[in-house]
Amino acid sequence: MKPLFIVGCGNMALTLFAYFKEFYQVVGFAVDDNYRTTDTFLDLPVHSLEAIEKNTIPEQSHFVVAIGFQDMNEVRQRKFNELKHKGYLPAKLILNPQITQHNVSIGAGSAILDNTSIHAGTVVGENTFISTGVNIGHGCRIGNNVWINSGVTIAGDVVIGDNTVIGVGANIGNNIEIAEYNFIGAGSLVVKTTEKYDTFAVRQTEKLAIMSKQFLQLSNIYRSR
Structure with a gap:
């Protein structure tokens, strides 16, 4: 080796x-x-x-x-x-062998982990990290030095600018351009073209005024009806 x-x-x-x-x-x-x-x-x-x-x-x-x-x-x-x-x-790492059979180009130094799908015609730049369980649509252009965390969905014909970070479970709408140096936080939804250095983040889910064991008991009562 x-x-x-x-x-x-x-x-x-x-x-x-x-x-x-x-x-x-x-x-x-x-x-x-x-x-x-x-x-x-x-x-x-x-x-x-x-x-x-x-x-x-x-x-x-x-x-x-x-x-x-x-x-x-x-x-x-x-x-x-x-x-x-x-x-x-x-070095280059592509754990899903089907990716390279779909007219997908992966740049030098990039790592694409398991259970990730990249559709036909997409180009991934150099030194880009794509974690597990990511879905990238057709015809996308992923830049250099990009970081894409687990569970991200990127629709077709999207451009991701250099050095952008996309957090766990974020969703990117189709046919838009994410500019360079964007930070898209976990769970975010972006459907419009962005500008350089833009930041997107969602608020934490509201904490309920009930203890966890009580909530589970109430949930079980509701399900049993």
């Missing part, structure tokens, strides 16, 4: 390691010196990202950036561009 190192050693690195190890030989992790607090992670070495060339060969080594969407994905973007500029090879 092709050698791969994972940038990061937190929860995202733990998540992607479980998937990438099935397709690549994971040789270690790499983080910035000021975040390097251990020599090993998951029984593999943790290298200094600033000195990564001492431990790997650029033209022969793949990498994936396993960092969250801090600073609207700009941290992920910087690490990706720096390593690509040094000659390292961005």
Whole structure:
């Protein structure tokens, strides 16, 4: 298998390691010196990202950036561009093999997890993360450095701008453009074209003035009628 190192050693690195190890030989992790607090992670070495060339060969080594969407994905973007500029090879992960049979293009360094559906004619950019259970309609254009969480639904012919973050269970209407650097919170519904840096969030569901056990008892009484 092709050698791969994972940038990061937190929860995202733990998540992607479980998937990438099935397709690549994971040789270690790499983080910035000021975040390097251990020599090993998951029984593999943790290298200094600033000195990564001492431990790997650029033209022969793949990498994936396993960092969250801090600073609207700009941290992920910087690490990706720096390593690509040094000659390292961005790894790609597509867990649903049917995706590539539907005239779908996936950019370098992107990871698409299980139970996700992407319909015909859609293009996904570089260094984009798409989590589990996402549905993306036909003819969409997903930009670079985008983060799409679990359970998101994106209708057909939608454009998602670079560095946008879409939270769990959000819904995007058809034939609109989500501009760059948008933050679309969990459970949001967006049906109109947006502007750069727009933010969407829904209010938390109202807390009822009743204790949980009492509510369950009342619910059972209602169902039994």
